[in-house]
Structure formats: C-alpha cells, structure tokens
Amino acid sequence: xxxxxxxxxxxxxxxxxxxxxxxxxxxxxxxxxxxxxxxxxxxxxxxxxxxxxxxxxxxxxxxxxxxxxxxxxxxxxxxxxxxxxxxxxxxxxxxxxxxxxxxxxxxxxxxxxxxxxxxxxxxxxxxxxxxxxxxxxxxxxxxxxxxxxxxxxxxxxxx
Amino acid sequence: xxxxxxxxxxxxxxxxxxxxxxxxxxxxxxxxxxxxxxxxxxxxxxxxxxxxxxxxxxxxxxxxxxxxxxxxxxxxxxxxxxxxxxxxxxxxxxxxxxxxxxxxxxxxxxxxxx
Amino acid sequence: xxxxxxxxxxxxxxxxxxxxxxxxxxxxxxxxxxxxxxxxxxxxxxxxxxxxxxxxxxxxxxxxxxxxxxxxxxxxxxxxxxxxxxxxxxxxxxxxxxxx
Numbered sequence: 001x002x003x004x005x006x007x008x009x010x011x012x013x014x015x016x017x018x019x020x021x022x023x024x025x026x027x028x029x030x031x032x033x034x035x036x037x038x039x040x041x042x043x044x045x046x047x048x049x050x051x052x053x054x055x056x057x058x059x060x061x062x063x064x065x066x067x068x069x070x071x072x073x074x075x076x077x078x079x080x081x082x083x084x085x086x087x088x089x090x091x092x093x094x095x096x097x098x099x100x101x102x103x104x105x106x107x108x109x110x111x112x113x114x115x116x117x118x119x120x121x122x123x124x125x126x127x128x129x130x131x132x133x134x135x136x137x138x139x140x141x142x143x144x145x146x147x148x149x150x151x152x153x154x155x156x157x158x159x
Numbered sequence: 160x161x162x163x164x165x166x167x168x169x170x171x172x173x174x175x176x177x178x179x180x181x182x183x184x185x186x187x188x189x190x191x192x193x194x195x196x197x198x199x200x201x202x203x204x205x206x207x208x209x210x211x212x213x214x215x216x217x218x219x220x221x222x223x224x225x226x227x228x229x230x231x232x233x234x235x236x237x238x239x240x241x242x243x244x245x246x247x248x249x250x251x252x253x254x255x256x257x258x259x260x261x262x263x264x265x266x267x268x269x270x271x272x273x
Numbered sequence: 274x275x276x277x278x279x280x281x282x283x284x285x286x287x288x289x290x291x292x293x294x295x296x297x298x299x300x301x302x303x304x305x306x307x308x309x310x311x312x313x314x315x316x317x318x319x320x321x322x323x324x325x326x327x328x329x330x331x332x333x334x335x336x337x338x339x340x341x342x343x344x345x346x347x348x349x350x351x352x353x354x355x356x357x358x359x360x361x362x363x364x365x366x367x368x369x370x371x372x373x
Contacts, residue, residue: 019223067236071179071206074199078186089195112240113205118198119240120247132194132247166276170283173328177287177294180321184294187301187317193309196301200317208346211287211324215331215339218280224336228327231343235320238346242316242353249360250309 003041007033055157062153063110070115077135090136091120094129094143098151103158104129110150117146162220169218176210179203193250201243209235284332291325312356319349 007030014029015021080086098107108119108129116134123130133142186199209232216228298321301314323342330338 013226016222016226019221067202067206070202074186074202075179075182078182078189078199078203083189083191087191087195089192091194108244109237109240112201112243113236116198118194118201118247119244120194120251132197134195134198163276166280169331170279173283173287173331176324177290177328180324181290181294181297183317184297184301184321187314188297193307193313196310196313200313204317204320208320208324211327212342215327215342218331219336219339221336224339227339227343231339231346234343235323235346238350239320242350242357245354245357246309246312246316246360249357249364250307252361252364 003037006037006040009033010036052157055153059150059153059157062149063113066114066149070113073115074134086135088134088136090133090139092131092133092136092139092142093123094131094146096122096127096129096151097147098155098158099126100158101126103154106157107150107154110154111146114150117142165217165220169214172210172217173214176207176214179207179210181207183207194247197243197247201239205235205239280331284328287328288325288332291321291328295321295325308356309360312353312360315356316349316353319345319352323349 010033011026011029014032015026018025018029077083077086096104096107098104104122104126108122111117111119111129111131118132118134120130120132122128131142131146136142180203183199183203186203187196190196190199212228212231212235216225216232219225219228295318298314298317302311302318305311305314323345326338326342326345330336330342
C-alpha cells in the first residue's frame with residue numbers, strides 16, 4: 001500500500017521534472033519508481049497510517065511557522081544597536097525524553113532551525129542534548145519551550 | 160490579471176529573501192563569537208536562500224522549473240541545520256568557540272565532543 | 274508601471290542587496306579570527322551565491338541557471354561537511370590517543 005503511493009508520487013515528480021505529462025513519460029516514471037520501491041521494500045512494510053500522516057503534516061506546519069519566526073527574531077537581534085544587551089548566549093543541557101536515533105536526529109535538526117536555539121552535541125548515553133541559546137531568559141523557559149513544542153510533536157509522530 | 164498577481168507575489172518573496180540574506184551576512188559580521196554567528200548564518204541564511212528559490216518557482220510559470228526549485232528549497236532546509244550542527248560540534252571541541260563571554264555552559268563538564 | 278517593469282526593478286534591487294551581502298561575508302572570510310569563522314562565512318557565501326544565480330535566472334529568463342544554483346547548494350554543503358571533518362580530525366590529532 002505504501003509502496004503503491006510511493007510509485008505514484010515518484011511518477012508524478014518525474015513527469016514534473018522532465019516537463020511532459022504524456023502517458024509514455026508517466027509510465028517511464030512509474031517504472032523507475034517501481035525499481036526504487038523494490039530497492040526499499042524492507043522499509044516499506046505496513047499500511048498508510050492516517051494518524052501519522054496528520055502528525056507529520058502538523059509537525060511540518062509548526063516547523064515552517066517557527067522557521068519564519070526564528071529568522072525574524074535573529075534579524076531583530078542583528079539590527080539592535082546595542083548588541084551586548086540583546087544577547088545572552090548560553091549552552092544548556094536539554095534532557096531528552098525521546099530515545100531512538102531517528103527521533104533524536106529529527107529533533108536536533110528541528111531545534112537548529114527554530115528561534116534562538118542551535119543543537120551542538122548529544123551525550124554518549126543519548127540522554128542529553130546540548131543546545132546553544134542565543135538570548136537566554138531562564139533555563140527552565142528554554143527547556144519547557146522545546147519540550148512542549150517540537151519534542152511532543154516528534155513523540156506523537158513516532159508513537 | 161492572475162499572472163500580474165503572481166509576478167507581484169514573486170517580487171515580494173524575492174525582496175524578502177534578499178533582505179534576509181543581507182541580514183544574515185550583517186549578522187555574521189556583527190555578532191561577537193562563533194556560535195552566535197552560526198545562528199545568523201543558519202537561520203536567516205537558510206530562510207533567505209529558500210525564499211529566493213521559492214520566488215524563482217513562482218516567477219518561472221513552468222511546472223518543471225517550479226518543482227526543481229521547490230526540491231532545492233527542501234534540500235537547503237535539510238542541509239543547513241546539518242552543516243551548522245557539524246561545524247558547531249567540531250569547533251566546540253577545537254576550542255574555536257569563545258567560551259568566556261557565555262552566560263552558562265553546561266557542556267563544560269564533558270571533555271569536548273567524542 | 275506594468276508588471277514587467279516591477280519585475281525588472283525588483284530583480285535589480287535584489288541583485289544589489291545580494292551583492293552587498295556577498296561583500297560583507299567576504300569581509301568576514303578575510304578577518305575571521307579562526308578557521309571555523311571562515312568556514313561559516315564560506316558556507317553563507319555559497320547560499321548567497323545560490324540566491325544571486327536564482328535572481329539572475331529570473332532576470333534573464335534563462336531557467337538553466339536554476340540547475341547551477343542547485344548544484345552550488347549541493348557543493349557548498351559538501352564543502353562545509355569536509356571542512357568540519359577536517360577541524361574534527363585536526364582536533365583529535367591534537368588531543369592524542371585517549372580520545373576515541
């Protein structure tokens with residue numbers, strides 16, 4: 001089921017990139033998609049999960065919104081005449097509640113593109129994420145911000 | 160009429176994107192140390208480049224070009240945090256990151272990246 | 274003022290802004306106190322150049338330029354990764370054998 005969706009999507013993307021939607025070209029795209037689906041058949045087990053799809057879409061929406069907010073906020077800091085007052089850089093240890101490698105990777109990348117935070121490193125036992133904060137108010141605020149925003153959504157996606 | 164509207168929208172996206180690019184480079188010049196500069200380059204830079212590619216997608220009026228431009232946007236959004244993270248991790252271990260003018264550093268107890 | 278005029282003016286303004294930002298980040302490449310600062314500025318430079326090429330693509334109407342922009346983004350990413358690996362390796366060599 002997921003493989004069929006993958007083949008269809010890849011065929012449409014192929015047609016769009018090559019710039020012609022005639023049936024023969026679509027068929028070629030579907031053929032190439034089939035090869036890809038065959039190569040990936042191990043990880044395509046299971047059915048399309050509507051709940052996960054919705055979680056992914058909601059995560060994407062939140063991410064795009066936060067990305068714009070973060071760019072605007074960094075710009076405001078850059079343009080402030082007194083840089084020293086606007087900045088309060090710190091490295092804080094964020095306790096991870098998500099455990100798998102995939103979740104940590106996704107969360108770390110999301111954190112980097114969100115307001116005022118940049119992930120630096122993960123501790124060896126995968127329990128702590130070290131995050132650089134551009135303008136720290138309090139440590140608890142920064143941690144609660146990530147935990148209630150992205151971490152909750154990521155956990156929902158992989159639940 | 161619709162075409163005009165699309166052109167105006169594309170122009171708007173392009174100007175905003177160029178403004179973010181300019182702000183990113185000003186930030187890289189003005190901010191005091193490496194890790195704060197990294198914020199400007201990775202956030203404002205990615206948004207600026209992405210918005211300009213989005214403007215190309217809107218202004219091209221060609222599905223083939225638009226799809227390629229959007230794939231480019233996705234590519235930038237995936238790779239920018241990756242490279243920023245790797246560079247931050249590497250430079251923290253190499254003592255390039257200024258650690259003296261920082262409010263708190265809870266990573267100090269750990270001896271650099273492993 | 275027709276839409277084509279607006280487009281012409283906008284791309285000109287965008288090109289000026291992007292050119293200015295290219296110059297500013299080159300300043301950082303030159304003065305950047307450490308290697309990591311220069312790598313960061315070079316990374317930003319490729320993103321800016323990509324935006325520049327995209328704007329030129331719109332201005333000239335030659336959409337082939339877009340492929341150059343995307344290839345440039347790919348190249349910049351790989352270059353940054355390579356530089357970061359280099360910094361990491363240099364650091365590991367300095368720390369001795371007790372690290373990893």
